[in-house]
Amino acid sequence: MLGEATAFFKNLGAARAIIVLFLLFLLVVAYVQGLPVTTLISNSLTRTGMNGILVLAMVPSIQAGLGLNFGLPVGIICGLMGLVLAMEWELGGFTALSVSLAIGCVLALGAGYLYGYMLNHVKGQEMMVGTYAGFSVVAGMCMFWVMAPLHNPKLIWVVGGSGLRVTTALNEAFSRVLDRFIMVKVMGVEVSVSLLGFFALACAAVALFGRTPRGVAMRVAGDNPAFATACGINVDAARMMGAILSTVLGAVGIVVYAQSFGFVQLYLAPLMMAFPAVAAVLIGGANTRRATVVHAVIGALLFQTLLTIALPVTQTVIQGDMSEVARMVISNGMILYALTRGRGES
Numbered sequence: 001m002l003g004e005a006t007a008f009f010k011n012l013g014a015a016r017a018i019i020v021l022f023l024l025f026l027l028v029v030a031y032v033q034g035l036p037v038t039t040l041i042s043n044s045l046t047r048t049g050m051n052g053i054l055v056l057a058m059v060p061s062i063q064a065g066l067g068l069n070f071g072l073p074v075g076i077i078c079g080l081m082g083l084v085l086a087m088e089w090e091l092g093g094f095t096a097l098s099v100s101l102a103i104g105c106v107l108a109l110g111a112g113y114l115y116g117y118m119l120n121h122v123k124g125q126e127m128m129v130g131t132y133a134g135f136s137v138v139a140g141m142c143m144f145w146v147m148a149p150l151h152n153p154k155l156i157w158v159v160g161g162s163g164l165r166v167t168t169a170l171n172e173a174f175s176r177v178l179d180r181f182i183m184v185k186v187m188g189v190e191v192s193v194s195l196l197g198f199f200a201l202a203c204a205a206v207a208l209f210g211r212t213p214r215g216v217a218m219r220v221a222g223d224n225p226a227f228a229t230a231c232g233i234n235v236d237a238a239r240m241m242g243a244i245l246s247t248v249l250g251a252v253g254i255v256v257y258a259q260s261f262g263f264v265q266l267y268l269a270p271l272m273m274a275f276p277a278v279a280a281v282l283i284g285g286a287n288t289r290r291a292t293v294v295h296a297v298i299g300a301l302l303f304q305t306l307l308t309i310a311l312p313v314t315q316t317v318i319q320g321d322m323s324e325v326a327r328m329v330i331s332n333g334m335i336l337y338a339l340t341r342g343r344g345e346s
Contacts, residue, residue, distance in 0.1 A: 045196065049256075050257050050304075051303075052199040053199060058286070060218070063218060064222045065239060070274045070275075072246070075246065075248065075254070076273055078111050079251035080258075082103035084155065088151070088152045097255065105251055108248040148163070168264045214238075220233060220238075222289075284299025
C-alpha cells in the first residue's frame with residue numbers, strides 16, 4: 001500500500017502532490033469554517049473553463065521551441081478587438097460570441113505571423129523579448145482605445161463622447177451566454193457543461209493538430225532543431241506555426257474569459273494576463289522545453305482551484321483581505337520554481 005502511494009506521488013510530481021494535499025487541507029478548513037464548499041467547487045470548475053484556453057495557448061509555443069509565451073497579450077488584444085467590434089455593432093447572444101471569435105482569430109493570424117517572424121530573429125531570448133513585445137502592444141493599444149472611431153454610447157466615455165471606457169459590462173450583449181447554455185447540478189455542485197465542453201474541444205483540437213504532419217514537424221523542430229533541419233523540416237516555419245497557434249488561442253481564450261467574467265477590460269488590463277497562464281501550465285507539469293495538453297488541463301484545474309479556495313479561506317482565518325498578495329505569491333512563486341528547473345523535471 002505504501003509502495004503504491006509512493007509511486008502515485010512520484011508520477012504526479014512533487015509540486016503537484018503538495019498542491020493536491022494542500023487543496024484537500026483547504027477544503028477541510030473551509031468546511032470547518034462554515035464556508036459553502038459546493039459553491040467553492042462550482043466556482044473552481046467555472047474558473048477552470050474560463051481561464052483554460054489561455055493556459056492551453058502556452059502548449060504550442062513551448063512545443064515549437066519558443067519557450068513560455070509571455071507575449072500572450074498580443075493574442076489577447078486581437079480577441080479584445082473582436083469583442084469591442086461585436087459590441088459596437090450591438091450584437092448579442094451566440095452571434096456576438098461567434099463574431100468576436102471570428103474577428104479575433106483573423107487578427108491573431110496576422111499578429112501571430114509577425115510575432116513569430118520577430119521571435120525567429122531573437123533565438124534563445126524568446127521569453128524575454130516576448131514579455132517586452134506583449135507590454136509594448138498593450139501600451140500602444142492604449143492610444144488606440146483613446147482614439148478609436150467607435151460610437152456606441154455603451155463603449156465610449158460619457159464625458160467628452162470619445163474614447164473607450166476602461167471596463168464595459170456585457171450584460172446586454174453576451175454575458176455568460178456560453179456558461180449558461182448547458183448547466184447541470186451534481187450533488188449540489190453546478191457544472192457548466194457547455195463552458196467545460198468548449199475548453200475540451202479546444203484541447204482536442206490542439207492534441208489532434210499535434211498528430212498531423214505539421215504538428216509533428218513543429219514538435220521535432222522545437223525538441224532538436226539540428227535534427228529537424230537534417231530531416232528537411234523548415235525550423236523557422238515550424239516555430240512561426242507555434243507562435244501563430246499560441247496567438248490564436250490567446251484571442252479565443254480572452255473571448256471565452258470575457259463572456260464568463262461578464263466584462264470587457266481594456267487599456268492596461270491585459271498587461272499581466274500571461275503570468276497566471278504561465279504559472280498554471282507550469283503547475284501542471286510543463287517546463288520551458290516540454291508541454292502537453294494534459295499539462296495545461298491539470299495546471300488550469302489546480303491553479304484555479306487553488307486560487308478559488310485559498311483566498312476565501314485565508315480571509316476567513318486571518319480576518320483580512322490578502323487575496324492579491326496570495327495570488328502574486330502563488331503565480332510568481334511557481335514561475336520562479338519552474339524556470340529554475342531548466343530542462344529538468346518540474
